[in-house]
Every structure is written in C-alpha cells, then in structure tokens.
Amino acid sequence: MVTINDVARRAGVSVSTVSYTLSGKRTISASTRARVERAIAELGYHPHAGARALASARTNIFALMAPLRPDVDVSVIMQFVTGVVTRARTADYDVLLLTQDEADGVGRVGSGSLVDALILMDVESDDPRIPQVAALRQPTILIGLPEDARGVSCVDFDFEAAARLSLRHLTALGHRNVALIGPPPAVIARHTSYADRLLRGYRAQAEHDGVGCVIEPAGTAPGEAVAALDAVLTQVPELTGLVVHNEAALPVILATLRDRGRRVPEDISVVALAPADVADAQPVPITAMDIPALNIGQVAVDMALARLRGSDTVETRLIAPTLHERSSTAPPR
Amino acid sequence: MVTINDVARRAGVSVSTVSYTLSGKRTISASTRARVERAIAELGYHPHAGARALASARTNIFALMAPLRPDVDVSVIMQFVTGVVTRARTADYDVLLLTQDEADGVGRVGSGSLVDALILMDVESDDPRIPQVAALRQPTILIGLPEDARGVSCVDFDFEAAARLSLRHLTALGHRNVALIGPPPAVIARHTSYADRLLRGYRAQAEHDGVGCVIEPAGTAPGEAVAALDAVLTQVPELTGLVVHNEAALPVILATLRDRGRRVPEDISVVALAPADVADAQPVPITAMDIPALNIGQVAVDMALARLRGSDTVETRLIAPTLHERSSTAPPR
DNA sequence: CCGAGTTGTCGAAGCGTTTCAACACCCTAA
C-alpha cells in the first residue's frame, strides 16, 4: 500500500507538504507542487479514506436513506437517487445507501462518524427518524415535508399546490365530474408526507371549486390500477376528468380507458403528476405537473453541502409545480 | 464525541478490553462483558468508523457500481440493489453506491481503502473495469459474465439458457412463426453481457429448432415498444409465438396486441424473461423465466463475504432458469 | 541596512481504534 510517506520521500518533501498540496490549504510553490503531483501519479497514490476521516473528522460520505420497498414507485426513487449520487460526486462526496428497515441506521452511521450528512427519503408526516437525526452532530436533509420540521432542512416538490393546480386545470376547462387516482393504500396509510399533502391539496381545491371529491388509491400492480379505475367509473359514471398520481398506474389506466371505450381527451381528460419523460412517453402525451425528481435530489445535496460549509440556516424548499400541457386535456363535450 | 476511552473509564477496564468485548476476538469474563456493555449503552457509544478502518484495514463497506442510466430497466436494477443492500446489512456491511460514469471510481474507492470489496453491475462483454479491479487488493464480484472473467468472480442469471428454454417452450408447443423482442438497442450496442448471451442463446435455439430468427430490440419508452411489435408483425405476419425480454415493454406489448386484435394465448403465445412479480401482475399472467434479481444480489454479497473470509476460489455462478408456466402460452390453433 | 511582513516548508502531536506481547492470576498435576 502506498502512503503519503512514500509520496513525500519520492518528491523529496515532507509529509505535510504533500498533504497541503492535496488539500490546497496552504500555498505551495509551483515547482514543489509539480514534483509532488508527479510522485503521486507515478506511485498511483490514493489517500487512505479511514486515516483521512480520523485526522480530519470528515469522511466525504453522505448517507442516503431510500425506501427499498415494493410499494413505492421505483422509477421516481431511482431519479432521486441518481440526482443525489451524481451531484454528490461533483463535490467529491460518495453516497452510502441505507434502508429504512434497520432500526437505528441513523444512529449507527451518524454517531459512528461514518458520514458527514444524511439525506432521508420517503418521509412520513410524523417520521420517527426525525428525533434521531436531531440528536446527531451531522446535518440532515429531508426529501419530504413532515408535520414538525423543526431543526431539519427539507426539500420537496410542492405536492399540495400540484394537486390544487391539477384539479383547477380540469375545472377551469369546465369539468365537473372529476376524480383522483392516488398513491397506493399502504403509502397513504403510512402517512407518507407527499401523499398527505397531495390529498390535502386535492380536497381543498375540490371544495373550493364546488366539485365532488372522489379519491381512489391504486396499488402498483396493473390489476389494482384497473380496479381503481373501475371503482372511480362506478362512483362517477359521468366522469370527464381524471387526475392521476401514480407512475405505475398511469399506462395501465390509459390502456384500460381505451378498453372501456373512453377516448383521451375527447371523452376524458387526464392530468398526471409524473416526471416529464414518463408523461411524454405515453401513447397520448399526458398533460402533467412534471415532478423534477432528479433536480430535487441535486438540491438536497446542495443544501447538505451548504450546511457543511458552515451555513446554519435550516430551510424548507418547496419546488413549485408547473403544469405542462400536452395532449390529454380538453374541455368536456 | 464519546470514544472507547470513555467507555473503558466508565466500565473500569482498559481500552483493549473494551475492544475485545466488541470484537469477540478474545475471551472476556461474563462480569466484565456485562460492565462494558452497560457502559456502552449508557454512553451511547458507537465506534468511530474511520479509526476502525485505519487500525484494522477493514471498512465494512462494499462498493456497488450500479447503472444509473435511463436505458436500463429500473425495476430489475432496484431488485439487485435491494438484494445487495439487505444482505450486506445482515453481515454488518454497508453499501456505497457508485455510478459508471466516473472514470476511475474503481481505483478511487479501491486504492483509497474506502471499501472491502466491489460488486459491479451492468457488465459488458469486454468491460473496461475488469483490468481496473484486477489491479486491486480487494475482491470483486461481477453481476454479469464478461468474455474474459479471469481473476474475478461472477454471478448472473443464465440468460443464454433462459433464451433457449423460452424459445424451446414455444417450439415444443408447435409454434413455428416466432420472434424475440429484446433489450434496447443501446444495451445491445454496448455489448452488455446479458444481452450478448441472450441473443446468442436465442439464435442457437432458433437454428437448432429450424425456425426463423427474428429479433427486434425495443427501447424503454412505450412508443418504442409498440414500434418494435409492429416491426415484428410486419416481418412475421403469421406470428403465433413471442419471447419478450424487456420489463418496460411487456405491459405495452400486451396492450398493443389486444389493440391489434390478437388474443393471448389464443392467437399469440407470449413467454417473458422477467421477475416473477412482474410476470404475474399482467392482465394475463405471463409464462416466464423468472429472473431472481433479488437473489442474485444476495449471492453476490455472499461471494464477496466468502472471499473476505479468506476463500480465494474465484468462481462463476450461473443461476439456472426455471420456466414458470402461467396463462400466456398454448399450442397454436 | 534593518525590521516587519510574506511565502513556502517542516516536525510533531494528535485523531480513535486494533492487536501483539506480556503478565497476573488461578487451577491442576506431579
């Protein structure tokens, strides 16, 4: 194993000089720097992560706690993860992947100084992890918005506003017989933060616009999506407007609508909450509130970095929704 | 920050005694152990990961290099990842998530002693990472099977056998007009290991059974799947048997078949290569070679652990396919 | 030509563990 000592000897300088060339925390003459860098390249030196962590109290690792469970929508999760990992790397950070189902994962990686900051996904309205991270030295960023966010920074898509806007888009077009096909029942039962806010927004807007409030959760399996749609059609036979927030269900619902003889948008208008690529890739491009999942992951990292640089402002950032009109909405006939 | 010193003082023993109680590498009397454990609990002590790594040359971290690109099938990837992470945790290992697109990620985490072993996904037939990991002190497990696997352990689903079996299932039923809808063009162009083996197996079996060999790649977007299916139907108008290996395309293809007036399995038999839950969740449960992605991830971890325990046997494990008959195949009329 | 900065380099003291060699103790067999 090649150490900083080997580099120093080879370059004819002291160990500390090598360290300072690497970190840039002191000025180093151009010629010295060059010799050190050559030695590093020749020896193929990589600093020992553990030693570095011990001496500097920094690991350059983030913990990302992601929901590796079947009931959440994999493609969106992946986008968050991708956003986090790629942005972290640009700041020379690595990402440690944790699951929810370890009881004290937070304490272990936090108190054990394994990571410099934590990013938590799939936040619930009253999330048990919040007191845990609050006890930590490391800053934490939540992707999601709990009821009580004291002391932790949050970032998320503004699902409440998104739900309101989606419905308003339909009612503004003149639709009165509308419904929402929402997240899986399990997600709602857990009071996952986004689901709570989504439903709250939808209910408020339905009341505000004076339309009936029909909400049907849908599981991730195709059969469940069909069942949910049929349940909606039973409750609202005259249905002309549908809001869908459920990645997995979207294609199935569109296919089933066709099966049932309902054309989109002539008979039924559909608004989705989904990443742009998903909405765009459907047989009929879907008018949607684009969920910028990749971007939210990146913002989470940026907030973590800011905190590590000393900013102690705990903030909540809600990404405002923008409705992207595609071909799936029209006035009712 | 509470250190092993604090624990030792509190328990009235030496630092090394605490260390040995934690590691179990020396016998400790029951009474001492109890005192130490109480001190640990009372102080909420967690060993410092960096210090531990430095002293023991072990980090208890695996690197998992996963394809965070859009053209691979997210749901299968997620299953691999989930299998790896959960199994790793049962052995007290954490998982560091790396992407492919960092040039020397392998060297950085390997030479930097950040991880004890590496697990590489999305392996290509002639993967440039193989020489990199070969130069490392740490063992590496590939999920996939490159052309030249010297020195590295591999584990994967036997896609070649799976393709042969799928096709043979159709020909044995009497189908002569068959086709394969395969992975996205980009995956094939990169010579992703599984795609290479899949096509090889299919071609061999087609020749062996004396049926035409029609292969159509399909992108992940719904539109592309439709296009692929139509291309197949143009080339083989009398089509009665279809093998599909493409998670994302499967539901779309089934829907489109219905649109085109072809019933499954009365008019067209469909065999898929897909995880059991995906195959099972379709409107018509699909006869499939179940891809045990979760399990493969776990096996990868087990192989890594074995190597870390000193076994230096470099092995290649191919998980044999088993055909699970559901309702999507029947003899041609 | 002197003193005060400025710049570039160095030595050494940690950082919190693990682990090796040593040792004290008790038990047993001779």
Place this chain on the structure above:
DNA sequence: TTAGGGTGTTGAAACGCTTCGACAACTCGG
C-alpha cells in the same frame, strides 16, 4: 510445594493522515 498451562486483562505500538506552530528565506519600505 512447585512447575506448567490455561484465563482474563493490560500497556503500548502501530495505522496514515491533517493541522498547528515554528521557522528559514525572501521582499520591501523607510
């Protein structure tokens, strides 16, 4: 009674890095 062999515990030396304070060698204004 003593030698010999476990048991259980300890002190101290690593492990490879960062960082602080010190200092030599310059530069520059007065």
